[in-house]
Amino acid sequence: ASCSPARTANRPRSRRDLSGLMEADKKPRSQPRSPWSDLPLDIGGVVFSRLPRYADRAAFALVCPQWRDAARRQVLTLPLxxxxxxxxxxxxxxxFYPKLYSFPGCGFAGYESVCDSWLVFPRDDGCFLVNPFSRASFMLPALSSVRLLPPNAVAKWSLEDGSQVADPYITWMHINTSEKLHISKLLLCSPNLVAALVGIGHTSQILMCQPGASSWSVRAxxxxxxxxxxxxYQGKLYTIANDENLLVVNISQDHSTGDPQVSRIGQIIKGEPWYPAVFEDDTMCCKKLYLVESHGVLLMARRTIMCRVPGPGAVPIEVAGLTGFEVYKADFEHSRWVKVSTVGDDQLLFLGRRCSRAMSVSQYGLPGDYILFLDDDEENRMDYCYDRENTSFGAYKLGSDGVLFPHPYISWKLCDEMRLAAWLFPRDP
Structure with missing residues (x-):
């Protein structure tokens, strides 16, 4: 949204016009007033409310102080x-629009995760987060700086058939020195609480800190x-593992530093999972799980991916386009997952490994009850291979039998460094 005052048509000036200009030259000059600033705030608010793209909203707010005031008043009542x-x-x-976003003068390539409107760049000296829209930034501790609970924890091993194995199971102490250690999920829960899933491949642990802290904390x-x-969700942190059990993470504060830490992890819902199995026709189903809040309800979305198995011991290969979703809501009263047939006529679920969200879209003239998803697997965390070179985002309507690709001109290669595609959720200026 760019605005410029209409230009007056060129015409010969009369003698009266010239004399008026001469008289004006004798008077102190004042800053010309832009007619755009005379737009009533209520009308400006209506215009702003019809702009679904963040770039247009940001441009609107930059026109003049009056328009910026109109935008700020509308932000309180508008959806993101x-x-x-x-x-x-x-x-x-x-x-939803055939154009690229542009951030002039800024390079935001090479991020390794996304959190709402923040790009995440892990570094040796800390984890750097930057908002490409507002240019705000802040730091989190490096993954090498972790406070152990208890502080004297050590890795425990045992010997089985001459090999060293974790005893009695894999803990943080068994993976914390791996070069493949990375953040797979980061949540800014509140101004004083950051939670992260950190691990290698399919194995990870929950770490916590607050912005500006010198270290993370972990139950070793x-x-x-x-x-x-x-x-x-509703002031509590929940996690889900591949067994589909829903866990609640109880949080306390360190008495000496005031930093947040995990005090207990308890099971809220016991899942009824299924695991990949090869059928007689040499096909198998793999799955991905997502947690997302919608209309005040916590949902679990299960994506199934149909694969073919070329031979015994071979890596399954995805069958392009053959994917489906089932969605369940958390019934906390009866400690169970309840299958739902719709996510709402005005709702879109944006699902990704790094960032997911449900949004109301009817006011933008978009159809609801769809799931938009990404092929965004992490390196060393794939149960199958792709049978295609390029990918894009897909759209799935619950109860349908196929995947739609709304904009085929948006695509990227399925190489390791590009699987980190993610949804980025801007906030209004």
Whole structure:
């Protein structure tokens, strides 16, 4: 949204016009007033409310102070702008409009994770987060700086058939020195609480800190799990592993530093999982799990991916386009998952490994009850291979029998560094 005052048509000036200009030259000059600033705030608010793209909202607020005031008043009543699709090479798409996002003078390539509107860049001296929209930034501790609970924890091993194995199971102490250690999920739960799933491959653990802290904290002897996702819902932190059990993470404060730490992890819902198995026709189903809040309800979305198995011991290969979703809501009263047939006529679920969210879209003239998802697997965390070179985001309507690809011009290669595609959720200026 760019605005410029209309230009007056060129015409010969009359003698009266010239004399008026001469008289004006004798008077002190004042700063010309832009007619755009005369736009009533209520009308400006209506215009602003019809802009679903963050770039247009930001441009609107930059026109003049009056328009910025109109934008700020509307922000309190409007839903968040539509998300952006971010690719690790620094390309950003507004998926419902045929154009790229542009951040002039800034390079945002090479991020390793996404958290809401923040790009995450882990470094040796800390974890750097930057908001490409507002240019705000802050630091989190490096993964090498972790406070152990208890502080004297050590890795425990045993020998089996002459090999050293974790005893009695894999803990943080068994993986914390791996060169492949990375953040697979990061949540800014509150201004004073950051939670992260950190691990290698399918194995990870829950770490916590607060912005500006010098270290993370971790329960050193808790069992590492195949955590699939994590969500902060109604003031509590929940995680789900590949067994589909829903766990609640109780949080306390360190008495000496005031830093947050995990005090206990308890099971809230016992899942009824299924695991990949090869059928008689040499096909198998793999799955991914996501947690997302929608209309005040915590949902688990299960994506199934149909694969073919070329031969005994071979890596399964995805069958392009053959994917489906089932969605369940958490019934806390009866400690169970309840299958739902719809996510809402006005809702879109944006699902990704690094960031997921449900959004109301009817006010933007978009159809609801769809799931938009990414092929965003982590390196060393794949149960199958792709049978195609390029990918894009897909759309799935619950109860349908196929996947839609709304904008085929948006695509990227399925190489390791590009699987970190993610949804980025901007906030209004």
């Amino acid at each position: 702008p539509l998300p952006v699709l971010a690719l690790p090479d620094g390309t950003f798409y507004s998926i 002897y808790d069992q590492c799990k195949g955590f699939e996702d994590m969500a902060f």
